[in-house]
Amino acid sequence: MRDVTVRYASGVVALKNVSLDIRPGEMVSVVGLSGSGKSSLIRTINGLVPITSGSLRVGGYHLESARGGELRRLRGEIGMIFQGFNLAKRTSVLNNVLVGRLAHTTTLRTLLLGAYRASDREIAFEALNRVGILSKVWDRASSLSGGQQQRVAIARALCQEPRLVLADEPVASLDPPTAHEVMDDLRRINQDLGITVITNLHLIDLARSYGTRIIGLRAGEVVFDGPVESASDAVFAKIYGRSVESADVLGL
């Protein structure tokens, strides 16, 4: 990513001349206060937020020029996990996980209920098994707890057989023990499957204990980029623009 700037139609500049290189297999935590541009940064990578200027290369794709089908193919190779889980609550866990196959299947098959290929279902079952909730496969998504829903969302991302997974505040809606379990799941898919994981976090201890590299954003600019070990409290104070408080850690 070179000199990427994102300016929204409202005139708000979310990212200012951001340049970053993220290598395959890394587990990166992006930290910063709300409004610092974390969400915009992560969404430029799969083209949900278009970049205003600069250049961004992901895999073999050029984000500044990718459109339509090319963009959809790119998104098909990138899994995404959200703070609010973003599951279709009124349908089954399996249908939610199969959303991960959309870009890998013909449109006609995806529109009809139950027309997915057996191999796609097999991938979905394996993804659910990996996050330990295969037993819930036929349940309605709304009947699951928050932690279980986020695991379904992770399974949905895995179902894409991605090379990269983006996670936007994946544990901000979860209680502390569940937050650790979900972060463990993310670390496992990074270590066991070699999938690159980029996670937005605002809690310092989570960023330190999960992941190998920390990128600090403040007002749309990268103010820190380095290995976890070098991210001291002073570094976080610089990222946050104030001293570190007890509310900045999850504890436990």
Place this chain on the structure above:
Amino acid sequence: MTVLTIPSRRRAWGRSTAMIIVGAVVIGAFWSVDVNWARLADLPAQVMHYLWLMFSDPNWSKVPEALGQTWKSVAMAWVGTVIGILLSFPLGFLAARGFSPAPVRWSMRVGFAIIRAVPEIIIAIAILSVTGLTPLTGALALAIGSVGTLGKWGYEAIEGVDPGPIEATRASGGNIAQILRWGVWPSATPDFISFWLYRFEINVRSSAVLGLIGVGGIGDMLTSYTQFREWSTVGVLIIVVVIVTMGIDAISGAIRRRIVEGT
């Protein structure tokens, strides 16, 4: 004793003007409607007279025929609703923000608004010259009328769904059709089914009215017997219409409640 300083009251000129205008419209309306107020005094007696004629000795032998004609009306309403659903469903998506370009969206919305402004009976009269005095005319009129309301309710429901699953399907590389199928449809299903049933209830009532122009069904039968002044039969027909309509409303309403509550 302290002297209270009372803030001077602001005059709400806008409100006063609005009230005067509304008052003038009400008075003007009464003035311009040519009502023979003297006859109003006779009204209660007249109503009692006709009620007596209709319900003192209902002609129960007409019940089977009345039920048959009601069945025709309900069938007309059902066919009209189904065609209306088939037409309004894709059009509703085209009218929703975020799923189609602005010119398409706005022309859809204007179209729905125009249809809603025209009563079904006028639509029926308009298409009568093509389709003739058949139940099909009634069904088509109800279908077109349904598109106006179902289209509007549809795009409002689509725009109101939780944006989360939409973002998730887009992020997984879904195209527009896939986003609609897996990002929108699961959350919007109860709304849509509920709208469809509600529109069916409306169409059952409208179908009786459509009989007035002679497209068949219970309304047709009712008009004929009113013209023949066979009040004992008219009474039976009214009883049948009321019971059937209330029955359908009750059943459909119960289903709708279950759908909306059963998340």
